[in-house]
Amino acid sequence: MTNRSGVEVIFDADTISRRVGELATEISGRLPEDVLIVVVLKGSFVFAADLLRALDRSGMQPRVDFISLSSYGTGTESSREVQLTRDLSEEVRGQTVLIVDDILDTGRTLAFAVDLIVARGASAVHSCVLLDKRERREVRVDADFVGFDVGNVFVVGYGIDLAHRYRSLPYIGAVRSV
Numbered sequence: 001m002t003n004r005s006g007v008e009v010i011f012d013a014d015t016i017s018r019r020v021g022e023l024a025t026e027i028s029g030r031l032p033e034d035v036l037i038v039v040v041l042k043g044s045f046v047f048a049a050d051l052l053r054a055l056d057r058s059g060m061q062p063r064v065d066f067i068s069l070s071s072y073g074t075g076t077e078s079s080r081e082v083q084l085t086r087d088l089s090e091e092v093r094g095q096t097v098l099i100v101d102d103i104l105d106t107g108r109t110l111a112f113a114v115d116l117i118v119a120r121g122a123s124a125v126h127s128c129v130l131l132d133k134r135e136r137r138e139v140r141v142d143a144d145f146v147g148f149d150v151g152n153v154f155v156v157g158y159g160i161d162l163a164h165r166y167r168s169l170p171y172i173g174a175v176r177s178v
């Protein structure tokens with residue numbers, strides 16, 4: 001179905017909501033109830049907001065911090081570098097951390113985030129992504145918790161943007177023509 005935004009729906013709001021609830025159940029079965037959640041901005045802010053409330057319903061009392069990471073192209077995709085544009089405000093030393101990101105694509109962003117938090121002395125670092133584009137991976141990294149696998153398609157909505165547009169869509173879809 002293509003809607004008025006010219007976006008073809010891939011995961012509708014109900015499907016996302018159900019899967020977020022399942023993810024919270026999986027996470028609450030494996031991680032301590034006071035886990036420190038590190039939300040990678042900006043794309044994961046909607047997912048994180050829903051996941052946090054689902055975690056509360058699953059009996060967890062997570063703490064939350066935010067980090068902003070950007071990858072800048074320098075001509076070719078393989079030369080992209082991840083930049084830290086907003087740092088954490090919490091101390092992660094000795095903590096069990098769950099990194100939450102929207103999309104695991106080449107893997108550079110998640111690998112950067114994991115390395116940073118390990119280097120800061122966290123006692124354990126786990127990761128959760130809403131979408132995993134496994135076939136696009138260029139760096140060896142996997143997430144511990146994955147919402148959905150998705151193919152090699154550019155997606156928007158549910159916090160995820162294309163040039164700052166579409167973040168407010170309540171579903172995830174593919175832009176028909178860019």
Ligand code: IMP
Pocket residue numbers: 043071101102103104105106107108109110153154155156160161162
């Ligand atoms: P990676 O570092 O290549 O794994 O890229 C991860 C980041 O790229 C995600 O957190 C998104 O911000 C962005 N990204 C990757 N694929 C898409 C997409 O299909 N739509 C919008 N942003 C994307």
Ligand code: MG
Pocket residue numbers: 040041042043044101102103109
């Ligand atoms: Mg991102």
